[in-house]
Amino acid sequence: MAINMKGKNLVSIDDLSREEVVQILEIAEIIKLRHYSQESQPILKGKVLGMIFQKPSLRTRVSFETGMIQLGGEAIYLGPDDIKLGQREATKDIAQVLSRYVSGIMARTFSHDIILELAKYSSVPVINGLSDLLHPCQVLGDLLTIKEKKGRFSNLKLTYIGDGNNVAHSLMFGAVKVGMDIVLAVPPGYEPRSEIVEKAKEDAQKIGSKLEIIHNPKEAANGADIIYTDVWTSMGFEKESENRKNIFKPYQVNQGLVSKAKDDVIILHCLPAHRGEEITDGVVDGPHSMVIDQAENRLHAQKAVLALLL
């Protein structure tokens, strides 16, 4: 049964029902197929997406902008110096004014509260394009990639190795939403936020999947179907970078760690990668790595989100 998602926000995967996540992935597959068969899909003709960025971006910016253009609409990039979010006027004024111009707002911010405030005061859908807490669009693309490569979500061990950050948070929400087992190996003190873990565990219990947080990367990699990693230092935490390099060293995804996983393991990374830190060249460029397909799937997954919400 199709679910009408028009006008909804995408702040967190946790706000979506399992059926809504499944629907996004199904629409993404159709949109991707049509794109590959060069079928024009002008379903967002006349619509405009306002894109607010407090932080840099390659994938999010280009995939959203290209996605809008491919669906017949347009996108306006609003970088840190354009609207000076948080400095020039109140966020709620930005949300209300932008809502009178554009059909949807996508925002990448430092504080997650800004995303929540935009969503509260905007009368058009607000899409979280990464905050310090969450990165839901990334994980929708990741789920699409896993579905394509593995053909299922059940009986899979998804292993995340590294920092308990925004990507890890959304990955937990996404995995349990579709019934995938997930284990995270993180250094002590860098665990995901407890309130996110608790929420994700509730969903895991409902659907019967496992969610585990451990400290041993080898144990986590053992028998894994998917190994996922991300940078040790996220945007906004640069001052901690040197200290983190020492703490996270045992959590590097290298050939040794990958050899613990299943023979057909796939390696995922949201990118940008810090080669030689959280992942070696050999692994990121190796035969198990799907990171470029994964980056491409941001485009298709987000086009599905745009088609459904705007």
Ligand code: CP
């Ligand atoms: N993965 C991701 O969001 O990449 P960007 O920071 O380049 O947008």
Ligand code: NVA
């Ligand atoms: N965790 C990373 C993801 C970048 C796409 C960051 O927030 O910088």
